[in-house]
Amino acid sequence: MIKFYFKVYKKLFLMNLSVLTAHRAAFINHLVGGTVWGIFSFIVMLLLTHNVQSIFSWNKQEILLLTGILGVVLGLFNTFFQANFDAFPNLVNKGKLDTFLLKPMDAQVLLTLWNTRIISLSRALIGLVFIIYISINYNLSLSLIGIILSLPLIVLGLGLYYSIWLIVTTLTIWFDRATNIVELLHSLQSIMRLPPVVFRELSFILFLVLLPLTIVAATPVGVIMGRIDLGSIALLSAVSLLFLFISRKFWLFALRSYTSASS
Amino acid sequence: MRYFRIFLIHFHRVIENRSRSVIWTLLSVFNPLIFLCYWVAVYKSSGSMVGGWSLSEVTSYYLLLTFGGSFLIAHIEESVAIEDIYEGGLVKYILRPFSYFWDLYFGELGWRLFQGAIGIMIFILFSIFFQSLTTIVSSPLLIFLTIISVILAYTLSFLFKMLLGFSAFWLTEFRGIQSTAEIIILIFAGFVVPLQFLPSMLQQASFILPFAYMVYYPILALQGKLDIVQILRLLAIQLLWISFFACMYRLMWNRGIKIFTGVGQ
Numbered sequence: 043m044i045k046f047y048f049k050v051y052k053k054l055f056l057m058n059l060s061v062l063t064a065h066r067a068a069f070i071n072h073l074v075g076g077t078v079w080g081i082f083s084f085i086v087m088l089l090l091t092h093n094v095q096s097i098f099s100w101n102k103q104e105i106l107l108l109t110g111i112l113g114v115v116l117g118l119f120n121t122f123f124q125a126n127f128d129a130f131p132n133l134v135n136k137g138k139l140d141t142f143l144l145k146p147m148d149a150q151v152l153l154t155l156w157n158t159r160i161i162s163l164s165r166a167l168i169g170l171v172f173i174i175y176i177s178i179n180y181n182l183s184l185s186l187i188g189i190i191l192s193l194p195l196i197v198l199g200l201g202l203y204y205s206i207w208l209i210v211t212t213l214t215i216w217f218d219r220a221t222n223i224v225e226l227l228h229s230l231q232s233i234m235r236l237p238p239v240v241f242r243e244l245s246f247i248l249f250l251v252l253l254p255l256t257i258v259a260a261t262p263v264g265v266i267m268g269r270i271d272l273g274s275i276a277l278l279s280a281v282s283l284l285f286l287f288i289s290r291k292f293w294l295f296a297l298r299s300y301t302s303a304s305s
Numbered sequence: 306m307r308y309f310r311i312f313l314i315h316f317h318r319v320i321e322n323r324s325r326s327v328i329w330t331l332l333s334v335f336n337p338l339i340f341l342c343y344w345v346a347v348y349k350s351s352g353s354m355v356g357g358w359s360l361s362e363v364t365s366y367y368l369l370l371t372f373g374g375s376f377l378i379a380h381i382e383e384s385v386a387i388e389d390i391y392e393g394g395l396v397k398y399i400l401r402p403f404s405y406f407w408d409l410y411f412g413e414l415g416w417r418l419f420q421g422a423i424g425i426m427i428f429i430l431f432s433i434f435f436q437s438l439t440t441i442v443s444s445p446l447l448i449f450l451t452i453i454s455v456i457l458a459y460t461l462s463f464l465f466k467m468l469l470g471f472s473a474f475w476l477t478e479f480r481g482i483q484s485t486a487e488i489i490i491l492i493f494a495g496f497v498v499p500l501q502f503l504p505s506m507l508q509q510a511s512f513i514l515p516f517a518y519m520v521y522y523p524i525l526a527l528q529g530k531l532d533i534v535q536i537l538r539l540l541a542i543q544l545l546w547i548s549f550f551a552c553m554y555r556l557m558w559n560r561g562i563k564i565f566t567g568v569g570q
Binding site for chain 1: 342349480
């Protein structure tokens with residue numbers, strides 16, 4: 043079964059690759075746009091931390107590292123999932139979801155992996171370059187063990203972010219005119235750039251509401267910095283798995299209400 | 306009078322699409338509020354002033370920025386470049402017996418007024434809950450001068466966005482320049498941090514560029530951080546930039562319209 047899914051994904055990936063090489067102007071346009079916005083997110087954090095040395099337990103280096111790690115997470119998310127979630131509300135609105143539901147594969151897998159925006163890997167690359175830049179300029183000592191240990195946490199963070207997107211975009215099955223809900227989700231990225239402590243010190247309720255978003259990149263940062271906090275790791279793992287489970291159940295539940303365009 | 310009617314026609318369309326408008330306003334409110342959360346945490350953590358600003362000044366600044374983002378910045382460039390120039394929609398404006406510029410100016414004003422009103426409501430709501438953290442201009446003369454500076458700021462941003470849209474007369478790909486301009490505006494108009502928080506080199510550049518006069522200084526005036534002399538100076542600089550952009554507008558329009566082919570019509 044898994045072999046079959048890999049085979050299909052390989053075909054889809056190659057198809058996306060040929061689309062990329064066929065439209066060279068669009069390729070360059072996306073590359074420039076992605077790079078410019080990728081760099082901008084780092085400039086924003088450099089400007090925000092220009093007059094700041096620390097926020098409670100987080101120092102400047104850690105806040106900047108958080109931005110770098112988030113750049114990698116978002117780069118990977120944009121590459122493998124973003125284009126699919128961006129298209130999702132319009133597919134529902136125009137009744138084109140049927141195409142996916144009728145195929146002999148799991149519709150969620152197919153729908154969220156159909157398009158691969160390979161060019162967005164540049165954003166993940168910029169994130170890596172930024173991490174190297176701050177580790178050199180801010181004397182950040184990154185341990186190899188920390189980096190290796192953070193990799194599964196980054197995958198868990200990616201899973202959590204995927205689930206949040208799936209839950210919110212699934213809502214369009216009931217609210218099919220809310221096509222700009224995607225824009226709202228894009229703006230959530232600015233919450234993930236800040237350490238969770240920012241929201242915890244402001245309001246505990248706000249902190250709890252935003253928790254799934256704030257731990258996506260913050261937990262790997264702690265591990266990379268050598269602070270292996272088992273509580274945080276367990277929290278990210280539990281929240282991520284719980285959200286993956288909820289999003290799956292929610293998706294299957296929502297499909298029962300899908301009526302297609304002509305119904 | 307006819308431009309007022311044009312305004313009313315466009316405003317009718319704004320009211321028809323009010324739910325979209327509310328979402329766009331919420332989006333423009335979202336980022337300043339996140340930045341505000343960040344700065345509140347910074348002030349709580351350090352317990353001192355940052356860049357010579359107190360917590361209440363920073364709070365007022367970001368709350369007023371929600372109004373600035375929704376009222377002061379025109380979003381006309383994409384429709385000018387893509388719908389009017391690339392897709393040929395300009396043809397219908399050329400045939401009308403009134404100016405393309407004023408038609409778009411009053412059309413956009415409707416959107417800005419509606420979204421700006423929501424921005425003001427959000428500011429008032431926050432002011433009620435966090436009274437001690439918000440400051441606003443109170444002298445009648447300063448209020449009058451501030452309103453003029455806000456109108457000029459909108460005009461300045463509108464002209465700049467029109468010129469940006471006109472670049473599509475010559476460029477086959479508009480998105481690159483649009484993204485770059487958007488980033489420059491976000492930094493130099495004070496959307497990320499108050500300009501006084503920027504490194505000195507960027508600070509100096511921001512005073513030379515026109516973007517600070519579109520958002521940053523009008524917001525300082527609304528906050529009551531500028532005295533009469535400073536506001537008059539702001540008005541003079543805004544008028545200078547408007548004159549410069551108006552000349553550029555005429556030049557680009559006259560040249561651009563000669564190479565416009567009306568493809569798609």
